[in-house]
Amino acid sequence: xxxxxxxxxxIPSIRRLPQYLRVLRGLEGAGQEVASSSMLSTSLGLExxxxxxxxxxxxxxxxxxxxxxxxxxxxxxxxxxxxxxxSDAFLVGAGSMGKALLGYDGFxxxxxxxxxxxxxxxxxxxxxxxxxxxxxxxxxxxxASRLHVHIAILTVPGDSAQEVASQLADCGISGIWNFAPxxxxxxxxxxxxxxxxxxxxxxxSVRIQSNM
Amino acid sequence: xxxxxxxxxxIPSIRRLPQYLRVLRGLEGAGQEVASSSMLSTSLGLExxxxxxxxxxxxxxxxxxxxxxxxxxxxxxxxxxxxxxxSDAFLVGAGSMGKALLGYDGFxxxxxxxxxxxxxxxxxxxxxxxxxxxxxxxxxxxxASRLHVHIAILTVPGDSAQEVASQLADCGISGIWNFAPxxxxxxxxxxxxxxxxxxxxxxxSVRIQSNM
DNA sequence: TATTATACGTGAAAAAATTCACAAAAAAAG
DNA sequence: CTTTTTTTGTGAATTTTTTCACGTATAATA
Numbered sequence: 025x026x027x028x029x030x031x032x033x034x035i036p037s038i039r040r041l042p043q044y045l046r047v048l049r050g051l052e053g054a055g056q057e058v059a060s061s062s063m064l065s066t067s068l069g070l071e072x073x074x075x076x077x078x079x080x081x082x083x084x085x086x087x088x089x090x091x092x093x094x095x096x097x098x099x100x101x102x103x104x105x106x107x108x109x110x111s112d113a114f115l116v117g118a119g120s121m122g123k124a125l126l127g128y129d130g131f132x133x134x135x136x137x138x139x140x141x142x143x144x145x146x147x148x149x150x151x152x153x154x155x156x157x158x159x160x161x162x163x164x165x166x167x168a169s170r171l172h173v174h175i176a177i178l179t180v181p182g183d184s185a186q187e188v189a190s191q192l193a194d195c196g197i198s199g200i201w202n203f204a205p206x207x208x209x210x211x212x213x214x215x216x217x218x219x220x221x222x223x224x225x226x227x228x229s230v231r232i233q234s235n236m
Numbered sequence: 237x238x239x240x241x242x243x244x245x246x247i248p249s250i251r252r253l254p255q256y257l258r259v260l261r262g263l264e265g266a267g268q269e270v271a272s273s274s275m276l277s278t279s280l281g282l283e284x285x286x287x288x289x290x291x292x293x294x295x296x297x298x299x300x301x302x303x304x305x306x307x308x309x310x311x312x313x314x315x316x317x318x319x320x321x322x323s324d325a326f327l328v329g330a331g332s333m334g335k336a337l338l339g340y341d342g343f344x345x346x347x348x349x350x351x352x353x354x355x356x357x358x359x360x361x362x363x364x365x366x367x368x369x370x371x372x373x374x375x376x377x378x379x380a381s382r383l384h385v386h387i388a389i390l391t392v393p394g395d396s397a398q399e400v401a402s403q404l405a406d407c408g409i410s411g412i413w414n415f416a417p418x419x420x421x422x423x424x425x426x427x428x429x430x431x432x433x434x435x436x437x438x439x440x441s442v443r444i445q446s447n448m
Numbered sequence: 449t450a451t452t453a454t455a456c457g458t459g460a461a462a463a464a465a466t467t468c469a470c471a472a473a474a475a476a477a478g
Numbered sequence: 479c480t481t482t483t484t485t486t487g488t489g490a491a492t493t494t495t496t497t498c499a500c501g502t503a504t505a506a507t508a
Contacts, residue, residue, distance in 0.1 A: 036495065038442050042434035046417065060455060068419050073497060076456070088456040089504030106441050124336035130417055134437055175444070199444040201436065205258065205342055207280050217440040219433070222254035224413065225346055228429040229318045230250050232387070232411040248465065272485060285467060288486070300486040301474030 037078040041101050042134070043068050044078070048098045049133075060091035107135035112173045114197075116188055117180035118143040118158050121203055125177060126154045136175065140167060161191075168195035175199045182206040189216075249290040253313050254346070255280050256290070260310045272303035319347035324385045326409075328400055329392035330355040330370050333415055337389060338366045348387065352379060373403075380407035387411045394418040401428075 047067050051059055061075040068075075079092065084100035086092035102108040113131075115122055118141045125131075126138060141158045143149060149160045159167070167173070176197045180188050185204035192200055193210045202208055202218045210216060259279050263271055273287040280287075291304065296312035298304035314320040325343075327334055330353045337343075338350060353370045355361060361372045371379070379385070388409045392400050397416035404412055405422045414420055415431045422428060 034495070035439060038438050039432070039435035042432065042438050043419065046434075062455075069421065071497080072455090076458095077496080080457075086456055087504075088502065089454060091455070104442075105438050106445050107438075120332075120336040120339040124332040127332040128433070130434060131437070134434055135441075136437060175440070199440050201440055207255065209281065215440060215443040217436055217443070219436055220251070220254065221340065221431070222258075222342060222346055223251035224429055224431055225343070225348060226250050226254050226317050226319075227247060228387070228411050228413055228427060229347075230316075231427040231429070233318050246465065274485075283467075284485095288488095289466080292487080298486055299474075300472065301484060303485070 034081060037081050038105075040070070040074070040078050041082070041105060043070075044075070045098065045101050048094055048101075052094050052098060057094055058091045059094050059097065061086075063091070102135070105135075110135045110137050111175060112137050112139045112171060113175040113177060114139065114164070114168065114173050114192075115141040115156070115177045115179060116143075116161075116164070116192070117141075117178065117204075118145070118148045118153065119179060119181070122177075122179035123153055125179060125203075126156055138177070139171060139173065161188075164191060165195045168197065173197070175201070177201045177203070178208075179203045246293060249293050250317075252282070252286070252290050253294070253317060256287070257310065257313050260306055260313075264306050264310060269306055270303045271306050271309065273298075275303070314347070317347075322347045322349050323387060324349050324351045324383060325387040325389060326351065326376070326380065326385050326404075327353040327368070327389045327391060328355075328373075328376070328404070329390065329416075330357070330360045330365065331391060331393070334389075334391035335365055337391060337415075338368055350389070351383060351385065373400075376403060377407045380409065385409070387413070389413045389415070390420075391415045 044064060047064055048059060061079070062072050064070075065072040065075045079086070079097065082097075082100045082104040084092065084097050099108070113136050115126060115138050118126075122141060122143075126141060131138065138156055141153065141156050142161050142164050143158055144161045148158050151158050174197055176192045176199070178185060178188060178192070178200055182204045183206075185202065185206040186208050189200060189202070189208035189210055193214045197214065199215045200208070200210065200217070202216055205220065205222060207218075208216060256276060259276055260271060273291070274284050276282075277284040277287045291298070291309065294309075294312045294316040296304065296309050311320070325348050327338060327350050330338075334353060334355075338353060343350065350368055353365065353368050354373050354376050355370055356373045360370050363370050386409055388404045388411070390397060390400060390404070390412055394416045395418075397414065397418040398420050401412060401414070401420035401422055405426050409426065411427045411429070412420070412422065413429050413431060417432065417434060419430075420428060
């Protein structure tokens with residue numbers, strides 16, 4: 025019925041998968057070999073059926089009456105997300121948000137390795153932060169093609185976001201994680217994910233107002 | 237039909253409202269008095285019908301054949317979000333992410349004023365960052381009740397998030413914006429909004445894989 | 449061994465969100 | 479003044495996501 029045969033999958037489910045991964049890794053470290061949906065659901069504050077349906081999309085099946093094999097489920101989720109083979113990323117904009125993300129060690133665990141940061145502030149260029157070199161914007165294109173980097177984290181101010189995004193698209197980047205509070209226009213071949221803090225603040229504001 | 241008469245509203249719509257606000261403020265600054273859904277949709281890369289339906293939830297109506305009054309729409313959205321009367325917030329955890337958020341001046345525009353930061357690192361306590369004083373955790377409870385603060389931004393490491401969240405709930409905080417990569421358990425009276433970076437990374441990863 | 453509790457898998461129902469389709473109003477154009 | 483274009487508002491259809499209900503398999507218990 026729908027035109028797109030290759031469906032993307034359920035986005036809310038995809039967004040919950042990392043939570044399972046986090047719990048499962050803890051279980052694995054504790055030597056637990058099996059995990060049930062009820063157990064995962066209580067430790068994450070979700071409904072059991074949500075866990076089962078989410079796991080279903082990864083293709084991993086458990087054993088009736090027993091549960092899921094922890095190691096197999098971890099592999100399955102990582103596989104589904106493409107997080108088992110680490111991919112390199114650039115970070116553009118070494119301001120405070122950029123630095124915060126450079127300091128976030130969770131990315132490594134998720135198969136994302138920030139290999140270089142870029143900025144056009146001469147005071148920042150040349151140095152390094154958390155082991156990641158800060159390079160001038162002029163080096164972006166040559167490095168992108170040389171290192172085959174195709175993910176970029178965009179943490180520049182809103183008014184330069186569009187220009188940088190265009191540059192990134194031009195460099196062959198295929199995914200932009202946009203932290204700037206601006207809508208960026210890129211060719212269709214580039215996936216953009218907006219990390220919009222004000223959206224979350226809006227949701228929280230309304231939830232507080234309605235006492236839930 | 238549904239049990240809850242006071243429905244929260246459509247969450248995706250709520251999360252998009254700040255985008256309209258951003259564009260509308262730009263228009264207002266440029267002296268534009270009227271804005272149509274088609275114009276808003278093209279500048280944000282959304283479908284026109286999405287814009288119309290989103291605006292519908294705020295209760296603001298436009299004029300057929302003309303559009304929406306910019307000033308009225310801004311007011312209406314701010315009103316709906318509760319962003320017209322500024323509310324104070326605490327930030328707990330003055331690490332790199334905490335500092336990045338303290339430096340994010342967008343909050344002010346969204347009616348959120350961070351009045352104090354808390355940390356238990358003695359090296360940080362006593363100083364200030366971006367004009368916000370960094371106080372010891374021990375001061376949290378007394379200040380919360382004295383200043384009637386009811387929103388907290390949680391930027392502590394994952395392993396102390398639950399403990400701090402419990403403290404916050406104990407202080408009468410009614411909304412927690414959780415940046416820690418952990419599920420926190422709080423009483424029902426407290427709204428939690430998880431800002432899960434790994435969820436976004438998961439979504440981006442899958443989208444890149446499926447070439448869209 | 450029989451019974452009970454646990455737990456997966458899945459088709460179907462329900463709810464939420466998006467998209468369509470079109471009537472009606474206003475402005476612009478001819 | 480009439481026609482065309484633009485645009486809101488909304489009920490309905492569609493799609494997506496969540497939730498339910500139940501069959502079946504496994505383990506534990508009596």
